[in-house]
Amino acid sequence: MPTVSMTVNGAEVSVEVENRTLLVQLLREQLRLTGTHVGCDTSQCGACVVHMDGIPVKSCTILAVQAADADVLTIEGVADGDTLHPMQAAFRENHGLQCGFCTSGMVMAGLDIARRFPDVDDATVRRELSGNFCRCTGYHNIVKSIVAGAHAMNEAGG
Amino acid sequence: MGVDGNYKWVGKRTVRPDGTDKVTGRALFSADSSMPGMLIGKILRSPHAHAKIKSIDTSKAEKLAGVKSVVIGKDFPNLPNKTISIGILAANFSEMSDKLMARKKVLYDGHPVAAVAATTSAIADKALSLIKVEYQVLPHVIDVDEAMKPKAPLLHKKMITVGVDPAPTKASNVASRCEFGFGDLEAGFAAADVIIERTFKTKPAHQGYLEPHGAVVSVAEDGQVTIWCSSQGQFMVRSYCARLMQIDEAQIRVIPAEIGGGFGGKTVIYLEPVAMALSGRAGKPVKMTMTREEVMRATGPTSGTSIDVKLGATKDGKLTAGEAELRYQAGCYPGSPVGPGAMTAFAPYNLENVKTVGFDVVVNRPQAAAYRAPGAPMSEFAVESVIDEMAQKLGMDPIALRELNAAKEGTTAPYGPKFGPIGNEQCLEAAKNHPHYSAPLGPNQGRGVASGFWFNVGGESVASVNINTDGTAVVLSGNPDIGGSRASMAAMAAEVLGIDYDKVRPIVADTSSIGYNDLTGGSRTTFASGMAVCNAATDAVDQMRTRAAKVWDISPDAVEWSEGHARPAGPNAGDFEPMSLADIARTSAKMGGPITGRAAINAQGAAPGFGTHIVDVEVDPETGHVTVLRYTAVQDVGRAIHPSYVEGQIQGGVAQGVGWALNEEYVYGDDGCLQNTGFLDYRMPVASDLPMIDTVIIEVPNEAHPFGVRGVGEVPIIPPLGAVANAVSNAIGVRMTDLPLSPPKILAAIKNGS
Amino acid sequence: MAQIVLTNDLGRQFTGGETTLDMDVTDVRDLIRKLDQKFPGIAEVLQDGSMAVAIDGNLHQDAWLEDIGPTSEVYFLPAIRGG
Ligand code: FES
Ligand code: FES
Numbered sequence: 001m002p003t004v005s006m007t008v009n010g011a012e013v014s015v016e017v018e019n020r021t022l023l024v025q026l027l028r029e030q031l032r033l034t035g036t037h038v039g040c041d042t043s044q045c046g047a048c049v050v051h052m053d054g055i056p057v058k059s060c061t062i063l064a065v066q067a068a069d070a071d072v073l074t075i076e077g078v079a080d081g082d083t084l085h086p087m088q089a090a091f092r093e094n095h096g097l098q099c100g101f102c103t104s105g106m107v108m109a110g111l112d113i114a115r116r117f118p119d120v121d122d123a124t125v126r127r128e129l130s131g132n133f134c135r136c137t138g139y140h141n142i143v144k145s146i147v148a149g150a151h152a153m154n155e156a157g158g
Numbered sequence: 159m160g161v162d163g164n165y166k167w168v169g170k171r172t173v174r175p176d177g178t179d180k181v182t183g184r185a186l187f188s189a190d191s192s193m194p195g196m197l198i199g200k201i202l203r204s205p206h207a208h209a210k211i212k213s214i215d216t217s218k219a220e221k222l223a224g225v226k227s228v229v230i231g232k233d234f235p236n237l238p239n240k241t242i243s244i245g246i247l248a249a250n251f252s253e254m255s256d257k258l259m260a261r262k263k264v265l266y267d268g269h270p271v272a273a274v275a276a277t278t279s280a281i282a283d284k285a286l287s288l289i290k291v292e293y294q295v296l297p298h299v300i301d302v303d304e305a306m307k308p309k310a311p312l313l314h315k316k317m318i319t320v321g322v323d324p325a326p327t328k329a330s331n332v333a334s335r336c337e338f339g340f341g342d343l344e345a346g347f348a349a350a351d352v353i354i355e356r357t358f359k360t361k362p363a364h365q366g367y368l369e370p371h372g373a374v375v376s377v378a379e380d381g382q383v384t385i386w387c388s389s390q391g392q393f394m395v396r397s398y399c400a401r402l403m404q405i406d407e408a409q410i411r412v413i414p415a416e417i418g419g420g421f422g423g424k425t426v427i428y429l430e431p432v433a434m435a436l437s438g439r440a441g442k443p444v445k446m447t448m449t450r451e452e453v454m455r456a457t458g459p460t461s462g463t464s465i466d467v468k469l470g471a472t473k474d475g476k477l478t479a480g481e482a483e484l485r486y487q488a489g490c491y492p493g494s495p496v497g498p499g500a501m502t503a504f505a506p507y508n509l510e511n512v513k514t515v516g517f518d519v520v521v522n523r524p525q526a527a528a529y530r531a532p533g534a535p536m537s538e539f540a541v542e543s544v545i546d547e548m549a550q551k552l553g554m555d556p557i558a559l560r561e562l563n564a565a566k567e568g569t570t571a572p573y574g575p576k577f578g579p580i581g582n583e584q585c586l587e588a589a590k591n592h593p594h595y596s597a598p599l600g601p602n603q604g605r606g607v608a609s610g611f612w613f614n615v616g617g618e619s620v621a622s623v624n625i626n627t628d629g630t631a632v633v634l635s636g637n638p639d640i641g642g643s644r645a646s647m648a649a650m651a652a653e654v655l656g657i658d659y660d661k662v663r664p665i666v667a668d669t670s671s672i673g674y675n676d677l678t679g680g681s682r683t684t685f686a687s688g689m690a691v692c693n694a695a696t697d698a699v700d701q702m703r704t705r706a707a708k709v710w711d712i713s714p715d716a717v718e719w720s721e722g723h724a725r726p727a728g729p730n731a732g733d734f735e736p737m738s739l740a741d742i743a744r745t746s747a748k749m750g751g752p753i754t755g756r757a758a759i760n761a762q763g764a765a766p767g768f769g770t771h772i773v774d775v776e777v778d779p780e781t782g783h784v785t786v787l788r789y790t791a792v793q794d795v796g797r798a799i800h801p802s803y804v805e806g807q808i809q810g811g812v813a814q815g816v817g818w819a820l821n822e823e824y825v826y827g828d829d830g831c832l833q834n835t836g837f838l839d840y841r842m843p844v845a846s847d848l849p850m851i852d853t854v855i856i857e858v859p860n861e862a863h864p865f866g867v868r869g870v871g872e873v874p875i876i877p878p879l880g881a882v883a884n885a886v887s888n889a890i891g892v893r894m895t896d897l898p899l900s901p902p903k904i905l906a907a908i909k910n911g912s
Numbered sequence: 913m914a915q916i917v918l919t920n921d922l923g924r925q926f927t928g929g930e931t932t933l934d935m936d937v938t939d940v941r942d943l944i945r946k947l948d949q950k951f952p953g954i955a956e957v958l959q960d961g962s963m964a965v966a967i968d969g970n971l972h973q974d975a976w977l978e979d980i981g982p983t984s985e986v987y988f989l990p991a992i993r994g995g
Contacts, residue, residue, distance in 0.1 A: 018280075028189075028190075032192075033183070034183070034186065034187075034189070034190035035182065035183015035184065035185075036183065037187065037189075037368075037369070037418070038189065038370075039368040039369065039370065039418075039450065040450040040836060040837045041449045041450045041451055041836060042450065042836040042837055042838045044836065044837035044838055045368060045450075045837055047368060074183065075181075075182065075183035076182065076183045076184075078182070079182055084178065084181065084182070088181040088182060089181075091177075091181045092173055092174075092177035092178060092181050093173060095171070095174070095642070095802040095803065095806060097177075097180055097181070098419075098640070098641040098642060098803070098806050098807075098810060099367075099368070099369070099416070099417060099418045099419045099420075099640060099641060100176070100179075100180030100181075100185055100416065100418070101187060101367075101368045101369045101416075101418025101419060102368050102418075103180050103181055104183045107181060122850065125845070126845040126846045126848075127845075127846050129844065129845040129846070130844045130845060130846045131844075132844070132845070133368060133837065133842055133844060134368070134845075135365075135366045135367055135368050135419050135421070135810070135813075135814070135842065136368075136419055136641060136806070136810045137806050137809060137810050137813075138806075138808075138809030138810045138811075138812055138813035138848060138851050139809075139813065139844075139845040139848055140805070140806070140809040140850055140851050141802070141805075141806055141809070142845070143845060143850070
């Protein structure tokens with residue numbers, strides 16, 4: 001079995017995987033980072049979004065071996081110690097979740113949207129979010145949360 | 159306290175207690191637990207819609223290295239064929255067991271036929287491929303109207319329709335007939351100047367919860383069972399597993415994981431008993447999680463339906479009679495929500511002559527499971543469409559027609575009783591006065607309005623409130639937090655105790671840590687569990703008042719509780735320094751021990767909810783594509799304990815209803831197998847399909863609840879179907895009666911003009 | 913006397929079509945007992961959890977002990993299940 005090495009949330013890891021192991025399986029089953037969720041088998045739902053070298057990817061569509069030497073950020077690595085990242089705080093304060101299952105993916109997608117559109121508005125968030133399902137909220141508070149989070153990041157200097 | 163009070167925490171937009179866990183990925187959902195030595199369980203499913211199982215050979219799978227157990231239908235107990243009620247659910251365990259694991263026949267594509275547990279997922283997959291099942295394929299039937307035809311393939315050879323007099327002598331797929339109503343239909347229609355008759359169809363829709371079903375089950379050597387799973391009720395899982403596997407409830411402990419959405423779809427179980435059987439045989443814990451494909455093929459969507467409506471009115475808009483026949487797909491065994499469909503169809507209206515007849519029809523599909531306001535969205539869609547058409551025919555404003563005929567306090571509901579205080583008229587009025595309703599429309603745009611009604615339910619609930627010596631409190635309740643209920647429980651407890659919201663920690667307890675609770679469903683949690691929490695907090699307050707009275711040596715009746723303090727009242731007012739909750743808690747050891755408030759109730763007095771929605775759409779005449787431009791939802795919730803989560807429930811219900819109206823449907827091949835088994839072609843709305851959803855909360859308090867709660871979650875999925883269909887119909891000038899309103903259907907309607 | 917209203921389906925099964933009755937009863941249990949004396953077998957259906965009862969507009973499920981007043985209006989209806 002091949003061994004892959006990568007950085008996950010700032011820590012070096014080396015894991016033995018099968019060729020067909022998906023990144024999401026490596027994260028959830030081997031590293032026990034279960035904050036990255038699996039909602040589908042067809043790369044539609046976005047519950048599994050993580051960042052790979054700063055780019056959001058659906059970790060259910062990436063083989064673990066493809067992530068070799070990459071810098072992977074999951075929801076568990078977003079907060080700064082015990083201080084929530086402004087995007088996480090925005091979801092919490094704007095009630096951007098009901099069941100919370102989509103939330104990890106939404107926060108990861110939101111971070112990327114904020115990075116690309118610092119002054120983001122509702123319409124842009126809706127357009128950019130079309131790879132993430134939420135079945136609970138009707139998206140209303142999620143859109144509000146991402147806009148608020150992006151603006152807070154902007155104020156905090158990116 | 160009291161339903162009209164000014165509150166410190168109730169009605170405030172507090173941050174939810176589990177918010178941090180959920181934005182950091184720390185919250186544990188069903189697939190997130192593991193145990194040492196855990197095996198992976200998988201299910202082999204029928205590739206046929208309807209077939210006899212001639213033989214199953216599992217010998218090769220059993221011999222595969224790494225396979226620890228294999229089960230098939232005969233490994234599960236056979237149970238009496240009888241429907242019984244469990245809390246707010248009804249179940250026939252013989253049928254339920256057969257749905258879990260097929261015995262003689264498979265009844266739908268995806269029906270489980272065998273299951274394996276192995277050391278790895280890959281070995282489990284390999285083992286499934288080694289199981290040989292010999293089928294004799296039978297003719298199948300999917301559509302409800304087809305299934306009712308005399309020559310239709312029969313799912314159950316002995317099924318005689320219940321509820322028909324005299325009982326039919328021939329078996330059919332019609333499981334039962336129900337009927338509601340009163341008055342004289344003939345006279346009612348004779349008095350009408352305008353009569354409209356139409357037939358409507360809706361397609362089955364899936365609840366679409368984002369978290370697939372999952373469970374980890376451990377059966378120990380002494381037979382004790384521990385289950386970690388996500389469901390809408392840990393006690394439901396326990397009762398069902400105990401009965402299905404024939405063991406004592408006390409032997410089973412169900413620990414609720416966080417639940418990633420349910421919407422009714424997690425009021426049933428699919429995996430837990432199978433995992434119990436596998437774990438028991440293997441002597442190891444077993445984890446099972448479904449793929450999305452399994453969720454789509456084999457878990458309960460709601461019924462597809464076919465509905466006839468006839469409505470009569472005088473030329474000045476008085477409705478004179480309403481009649482409907484409803485035909486609902488039940489899935490492979492009886493149990494569609496046609497009953498509530500028939501009860502709710504005309505509920506927003508004051509009708510003297512009304513009759514609804516419902517048929518529960520089995521078809522080769524997975525068993526229908528509850529989906530928000532089970533049965534109501536379809537029947538109310540049909541009626542709301544006819545109401546809209548009636549307004550057009552009469553040249554009346556559609557809200558004015560509804561107001562003229564609105565059910566109000568004292569109106570006899572079509573399902574029997576008279577309504578108490580309800581907010582139907584208030585919702586209509588708020589909708590009429592909302593700026594949305596008078597905003598101008600552009601070309602190819604249309605506006606639709608629809609009302610919705612749901613009963614809401616109560617049920618059995620237990621709560622305890624433990625007062626800690628540092629002046630904080632822990633609130634235990636027994637309902638999974640599916641959409642922010644921890645926040646509501648904490649707010650209500652904080653309000654009654656008079657301490658700060660963040661001094662209250664709400665916990666969802668497992669089945670061995672708290673008394674029985676009915677499940678989260680029917681919009682009962684904030685009402686019924688909320689009532690239990692209020693009562694438990696009041697019990698704790700009473701104990702603290704008694705202790706203060708002892709310290710002061712006065713009668714407990716002379717001690718009042720306000721703002722978290724015991725205060726001498728009446729003749730003793732001002733005689734002693736008030737004692738805070740923390741003061742009393744600190745001395746609890748000296749004063750008789752810990753303070754724990756308890757309540758165990760069967761919450762009665764659930765009060766109905768009404769809503770009125772307005773939607774604007776634009777139809778692209780070239781493509782038939784519908785864009786939802788603006789949406790406003792008005793709803794009477796009794797009391798919004800946490801307005802943000804009330805709004806969230808409404809917005810989420812609207813999104814699901816819009817999906818049902820426009821996109822979502824099951825597509826079957828000629829072989830009766832489901833073709834759209836994933837999110838790719840089962841199209842749920844994404845953010846770009848929806849506008850912001852404006853909500854207006856009406857509060858007509860329910861006197862039976864300490865804070866006036868009615869319930870929120872069911873009503874908002876009802877009006878969108880009718881509202882969207884009415885808006886599209888108005889935009890293109892053709893009445894649309896067949897959901898979902900997919901572009902090809904709309905193009906055809908524009909082309910044919912009918 | 914309290915006015916008791918049964919569903920059409922109960923009427924068909926047990927009462928020969930009669931759905932409105934006037935009865936002297938004190939609570940739900942008493943009502944069910946007396947109905948069963950008149951219409952043998954109806955108690956089983958009324959108590960198996962499949963039926964709810966509305967007393968003067970208030971909905972009760974599984975409630976034997978709920979009072980029924982001398983002028984109450986009592987409606988039986990199918991128990992409401994939820995999603
Ligand atoms: S799990 Fe659904 S997109 Fe990856
Ligand atoms: S909050 Fe439940 S799926 Fe988004």
